[in-house]
Amino acid sequence: KAGVTQTPRYLIKTRGQQVTLSCSPISGHRSVSWYQQTPGQGLQFLFEYFSETQRNKGNFPGRFSGRQFSNSRSEMNVSTLELGDSALYLCASSVLTSETYEQYFGPGTRLTVT
Amino acid sequence: AQSVAQPEDQVNVAEGNPLTVKCTYSVSGNPYLFWYVQYPNRGLQFLLKYITGDNLVKGSYGFEAEFNKSQTSFHLKKPSALVSDSALYFCAVRESGAGSYQLTFGKGTKLSVIP
Numbered sequence: 137k138a139g140v141t142q143t144p145r146y147l148i149k150t151r152g153q154q155v156t157l158s159c160s161p162i163s164g165h166r167s168v169s170w171y172q173q174t175p176g177q178g179l180q181f182l183f184e185y186f187s188e189t190q191r192n193k194g195n196f197p198g199r200f201s202g203r204q205f206s207n208s209r210s211e212m213n214v215s216t217l218e219l220g221d222s223a224l225y226l227c228a229s230s231v232l233t234s235e236t237y238e239q240y241f242g243p244g245t246r247l248t249v250t
Numbered sequence: 251a252q253s254v255a256q257p258e259d260q261v262n263v264a265e266g267n268p269l270t271v272k273c274t275y276s277v278s279g280n281p282y283l284f285w286y287v288q289y290p291n292r293g294l295q296f297l298l299k300y301i302t303g304d305n306l307v308k309g310s311y312g313f314e315a316e317f318n319k320s321q322t323s324f325h326l327k328k329p330s331a332l333v334s335d336s337a338l339y340f341c342a343v344r345e346s347g348a349g350s351y352q353l354t355f356g357k358g359t360k361l362s363v364i365p
Contacts, residue, residue, distance in 0.1 A: 142293075167351045179340065179355040192350035226293055230351040237282055237301055237344070239353060241294040 138163065140229045140242035148248045154215040157245045161208050161229030165238075167191075168210040170202060173224040173244070182225075185210055214247075222249045252277040254343050256356035263331045264364050271326040271359045273341030283324040284342040284353065285315055294340065300324060301346075311335070331363045 141160045149155050161168050170182040181194040185204035202212040214221055224246050230239040253276045263269045275281055282301050286294040298309025305317045315326045324341060338360050342353040 140293075169351055169353075171355075178357045181352050181354075184350055184352055186351075192352050194352075228294075228351075228353075232351065237299070237351075238296075239284070239351060240296055241286070243293040246291070 140227055140240055142225075142227050142242040142245050144245060145243065146246045146248075148250065149217050150250050151217055151219060153217050154213065155217060155247060156211055156213045157225055157227075157247075159210045159212075159227030159229075159242060161210070161227075162231075162240060165229040165231045165240075166208055167230040167232075168204055168208065169228040169230065169239075170210070170212050171226045171228065172196075173226055174222075179226070182212065217249045219249050221247065223247060252281075252343050252345055252354045254341050254354055254356035256339075256341055256359045258359050259357070260360045260362065262362045262364060265333055266330050269328050269331040269335070269361065269363070271339050271341075271361060273324045273326065273356060274322050275324060275341070275343040276322060277343055277345040279348075280346040281324075282344040282346050283315075283317060284344075285309065285313070285324075285326050286340045286342065288338040288340065288358075290337075297326070297339075331361075333363045333365050336361055336363045 143158045167186045169184040184192040188204045199215045204210045224244045226244045227242045255274045284299045285297040300307045300317045308314045338358045341356045
C-alpha cells in the first residue's frame with residue numbers, strides 16, 4: 137500500500153505571495169490532518185478534514201485554509217505569506233476502526249519564505 | 251485539554267547500551283498513545299502505538315514502550331541502542347472517543363547514540 141504523498145517537497149516564496157500544498161492520503165483513509173513544524177513551536181495542529189468536511193481547526197490565522205476533495209486528497213493554502221510561515225508542513229492520513237486507530241505522516245513540504 | 255511532556259530535550263547513550271526516552275501525558279479520558287521518529291529533513295515515521303490491551307507495546311526496529319496508567323507515562327525503550335537510532339523522537343496522544351483525529355505532540359527528544 138502506498139504511503140502518504142505530499143507535493144511539492146520544497147518551496148521558496150516571497151513575502152506577500154500565496155502558496156498551495158497538496159496531500160494524497162493512504163488509500164482507504166478518509167481523514168487528513170495538517171501540522172506545521174518549526175524549531176521554536178514544535179508540531180502544531182492546523183486543521184483536519186474528514187469526508188470533505190473540516191472537522192477541527194487549530195489556532196492559526198485565517199490566512200491558513202484547506203479543503204478536501206471527494207477522493208480524500210487535500211490541499212492547504214496560505215495567503216499573504218509572512219517570514220514566520222517558513223516551516224515544514226506535514227500531512228497525516230488517518231483511519232479509525234473498531235480494532236485500531238492509525239495515523240501516518242507524509243514526508244512534508246519544506247516552505248521557505250524570503 | 252490534552253497535553254504531552256517530554257522532559258528531556260536531549261538523551262545521549264552509548265552504542266549497545268539500553269535507551270529510554272520519557273513521555274508523560276494528560277487527557278480527560280482514555281488515551282491513545284504514539285511514538286514517532288523523525289530523521290533530518292524527513293517526515294514523521296510511526297514507531298508504535300498503545301490503543302488498548304497489553305501495557306507493553308512492541309514496535310518497529312526493536313523499540314518498545316510501556317503504558318503506565320497510574321503514572322500517566324508512556325516511555326520509549328530499546329535494549330541495545332544503535333548509532334542509526336540517532337534522531338528526533340516525538341510522543342503524541344489522542345483522547346479515545348474524541349470526535350477529532352488530532353494528535354497532541356510533545357516537544358520532541360533528540361537521541362544521540364555515541365559509537
